Amino acid sequence: MAETPYVPTRIRALPSWLLGRAAARGHRLVADALAREGMRMMHHAVLSAVAELGPVSQADLGRSLSIDPKDMVMIVNDLVAEELVTRAPDPRDRRKNAVTISPAGTRTLRRTQKLGDAANAELTAALSPAERDQLIDLLTRIAAPGLDDRCT
Amino acid sequence: MAETPYVPTRIRALPSWLLGRAAARGHRLVADALAREGMRMMHHAVLSAVAELGPVSQADLGRSLSIDPKDMVMIVNDLVAEELVTRAPDPRDRRKNAVTISPAGTRTLRRTQKLGDAANAELTAALSPAERDQLIDLLTRIAAPGLDDRCT
DNA sequence: CCAAGACGTTGGGTGCCCCAACGATAGCGC
DNA sequence: GCGCTATCGTTGGGGCACCCAACGTCTTGG
Numbered sequence: 326m327a328e329t330p331y332v333p334t335r336i337r338a339l340p341s342w343l344l345g346r347a348a349a350r351g352h353r354l355v356a357d358a359l360a361r362e363g364m365r366m367m368h369h370a371v372l373s374a375v376a377e378l379g380p381v382s383q384a385d386l387g388r389s390l391s392i393d394p395k396d397m398v399m400i401v402n403d404l405v406a407e408e409l410v411t412r413a414p415d416p417r418d419r420r421k422n423a424v425t426i427s428p429a430g431t432r433t434l435r436r437t438q439k440l441g442d443a444a445n446a447e448l449t450a451a452l453s454p455a456e457r458d459q460l461i462d463l464l465t466r467i468a469a470p471g472l473d474d475r476c477t
Numbered sequence: 478m479a480e481t482p483y484v485p486t487r488i489r490a491l492p493s494w495l496l497g498r499a500a501a502r503g504h505r506l507v508a509d510a511l512a513r514e515g516m517r518m519m520h521h522a523v524l525s526a527v528a529e530l531g532p533v534s535q536a537d538l539g540r541s542l543s544i545d546p547k548d549m550v551m552i553v554n555d556l557v558a559e560e561l562v563t564r565a566p567d568p569r570d571r572r573k574n575a576v577t578i579s580p581a582g583t584r585t586l587r588r589t590q591k592l593g594d595a596a597n598a599e600l601t602a603a604l605s606p607a608e609r610d611q612l613i614d615l616l617t618r619i620a621a622p623g624l625d626d627r628c629t
Numbered sequence: 630c631c632a633a634g635a636c637g638t639t640g641g642g643t644g645c646c647c648c649a650a651c652g653a654t655a656g657c658g659c
Numbered sequence: 660g661c662g663c664t665a666t667c668g669t670t671g672g673g674g675c676a677c678c679c680a681a682c683g684t685c686t687t688g689g
Contacts, residue, residue, distance in 0.1 A: 335525045335590070336542070342522065343505035343616035346543065348500035349646075350495035350620060358677090367517050367676080370494065373487045384636055391498065392487070393677065398638060420636040420685045446494050451618040457492070458505070460615045464495035466603040467612075468502060471596070501677075504644085506664055519645080545646060550669060572654045572667040 340467075351448045358447055365428050367392060369437045371400050375426045375433055382421040409453035429449055492619075503600045510627055511595035514589050518558050519544060521589045528586055534573040535563045561585055 336342050338439060352433075356366050370390055378389070387397045399425060404410040409430035415421040426434070449457045488494050508518050512586035516524075522542055527533060530541070539549045555577060556562040567573040578586070601609045 326667085328608065335529055336522050337617070339507075339520075339593065339614065340601050340613060340616070341500075342550060342594070343620055344496060344500040345645090347616045347619035348493075348496040349543075350677090351496045353646090355493045356493075358496045366493075372487050377487055382636075388638070391501075392614045393676095393679090395639075395678085396676075407684070420638085422637070441491065441493075449492055449619060452615060456615060460619075461490060461492060461495060463604060463608060463612045463615070464492070464499050466490070467601060468495055468498035497676085500657095508644090517644085534667075545648095546668070547647090547670075548645075570655070570667085588675070621680090 344467075352443070354444040354448050357439055358440040359437055362433065364433070364437045367396065368400055369434075369441060371397070372404060372409060372426065372430055372434050373438065375424050376431065380415075380423040380425045382415065382418075383424060384421070386424065404430070421448060449474060483575060486500075496619075499519065503597070505595040506600050510592040511589055513561065514592060515590045516585070519548065520552055520556060521586075521593060523549070523555055524556060524561060524582055524586050525590065527576050528583065532567075532575040532577045534567065534570075537574070538576065556582070 359369055360367060360393075367390075371386060371392070374389055376385055378385070383397050383401060384394065386392065387394050393398070401412055401422075402408065405412050409427055411424070411425050411427055412422045414421040449460070452460060462463065502516065511518060511521055519542075523538060526538055526541055530537070535549050535553060538544070538547065539546050544552070544593070552563055553562065553574075557564050559581075563577050563579055563581055564574045565577070567575040601612070604612060
């Protein structure tokens with residue numbers, strides 16, 4: 326019974342289905358890896374974004390990462406509770422909360438980034454480096470349809 | 478302000494992140510398309526699998542599509558309620574429920590398959606046919622890590 | 630000064646995934 | 660024949676990601 330009665334070809338050939346399966350595996354691998362540091366995927370992503378963008382509002386973070394404002398509130402709450410970031414009102418726009426990474430956050434981020442990279446390496450273990458780059462290229466063009474990245 | 482402050486490079490380069498974003502978009506496109514027939518993604522997948530595999534037990538369906546038995550119960554319940562499939566005890570193994578597609582199910586499947594294909598075409602609109610095939614190949618190898626398909 | 634809009638926050642809702650348990654049934658060794 | 664083990668369908672609970680709607684606070688532009 327080792328031979329799994331495999332995925333019907335009709336469904337298997339659908340990019341949407343494959344994306345779902347691959348994303349599920351990726352999520353599982355990364356989440357399990359980060360769990361060893363008590364970190365969750367979204368929290369790691371936000372922490373990484375804060376580190377790159379510097380003091381930034383929650384709304385900007387949400388737009389950058391496509392995270393719902395509702396979820397962002399709780400993620401930042403958690404990160405603040407763990408003292409990985411600080412949340413202070415922006416003096417120039419008192420509606421905004423300037424989120425800034427802390428030294429402890431920087432240290433944690435260094436560890437979680439290693440774990441995340443390792444998990445992604447395992448995820449793409451079946452691919453050559455060139456194929457991995459191509460996958461990233463294809464996915465980038467699929468994930469953001471109308472929006473071209475202008476960050477160069 | 479129209480220029481979105483875009484995804485931090487650190488996160489954007491992670492296959493796991495891109496897979497999540499791309500899968501979310503694919504799910505949204507396909508789900509919206511199928512909703513016009515009152516069908517959900519998983520239901521469509523199960524219906525399609527039943528059509529291909531013929532009378533099949535729920536457990537086999539679950540293994541084929543990586544669907545949790547718990548969800549499978551409700552999916553089949555829904556499909557039975559809509560009279561798209563029939564669920565009858567297998568005389569050869571009375572533990573099993575033989576799920577079979579009905580004529581109405583076949584007709585519905587024809588329509589939903591068109592909708593699903595169209596949604597997938599939109600999903601991969603930014604890709605050339607060759608790139609689309611390559612994406613499918615890469616995703617297939619990523620989604621199923623240890624399991625090689627021998628049905629080639 | 631007032632209307633429009635953005636920001637953070639709270640609330641509710643859906644879909645997919647995973648784990649644990651249970652009665653009923655089948656296959657196996659003895 | 661008789662346990663033992665395993666599978667099947669089913670039920671239950673929980674977590675995470677995603678989405679929509681509303682509200683008070685605050686900024687901005689007319």
